[in-house]
Amino acid sequence: MTERKENIVMFPFMAQGHIIPFLALALELEKKNGYTITFVNTRLNIKKLRPSIPPNSSIRLLEIPFNSSDHGLPPDSENTDSLPLPLLLHLIVISPALEPAFRDLISGLVLEHGRPPLCIISDMFFGWSAKVAHEFGAFHAIFNAGGGYGMAAFHSLWLHLPYNKVNSEEFPMPGFPKGHQIHTKQLPEHFQVAVPGDSWVKCIVHSPDLLMYCGLYLA
Known part of the structure; x- marks a missing residue:
């Protein structure tokens, strides 16, 4: 019987300066420890990420629902690259609105794998994700690429x-x-x-x- 690999969920903030270090960490965790990685982000960021995943990688890209227009942002504003400073700050402020969808996403992974993720590694702007991780009995960590x-x-x-x-x-x-x-x-x-x-x-x-x-x- 093949032993199931532990799953790590990673969820960076919607900015290239956050997504790129998260992806680098994901590739290292996959290579060194053999974990399966579920990399979470919004639809347009996932689309942009796909070409960056090596062909031999098993990293799974999973979309989280987010409609920027529902939160006072222009349509399809899913990355800070497309936002002026006031709206960039607004994207951070409204980030807790992602919590219900993230909880549903983790619930789906638990049903799929029969157990919670080993760990949820989220962005420094997603502190609310700790509550979700603890609800499912998963270890939680914040990853910040800054010094x-x-x-x-x-x-x-x-x-x-x-x-x-x-x-x-x-x-x-x-x-x-x-x-x-x-x-x-x-x-x-x-x-x-x-x-x-x-x-x-x-x-x-x-x-x-x-x-x-x-x-x-x-x-």
């Missing part, structure tokens, strides 16, 4: 918005050792336009899913 220092800085900046509290172009980062300065020109655009109290900042700072949006959700 630890950068993510710590990201966390500090979002929590404190320190650049709004100084009259200098350079400012210290709260929580970092003395001498760690950053220049306003080093800030990405979405930090530069952030205003205390606006909907985007409230979503990050006051949401129960704060750590999810900051990329620091641990499960």
Whole structure:
């Protein structure tokens, strides 16, 4: 009797800078450990991914339903490549809307395989997926291709918005050792336009899913 391989589900955020590292990790897991990999994303991203899968790979590409028009986005807006900054941020904010479809998808895999996935590896913006994984008894992990220092800085900046509290172009980062300065020109655009109290900042700072949006959700 052939032993069934353990299945790992991988679900990156809908951006090339997230999908590409996830795919690289999927190929490594398949090669080194012999797991079966189920790679989840929206229809257009799956279509774009298919040519990148090696012919000898058994990675399974599985579509999750998503209609961008239902969430205040232009039709077929399934990747940040096609969105200006305000709508890119909106795509992150509405990502929990994928939770019911993701739960149905995992339920289908459990029925198909007769057991839950060994692990669900999801994007740093999909912290809600931890709840789904735990419901089915699957281990959950967040994969972030960024460096630890950068993510710590990201966390500090979002929590404190320190650049709004100084009259200098350079400012210290709260929580970092003395001498760690950053220049306003080093800030990405979405930090530069952030205003205390606006909907985007409230979503990050006051949401129960704060750590999810900051990329620091641990499960």
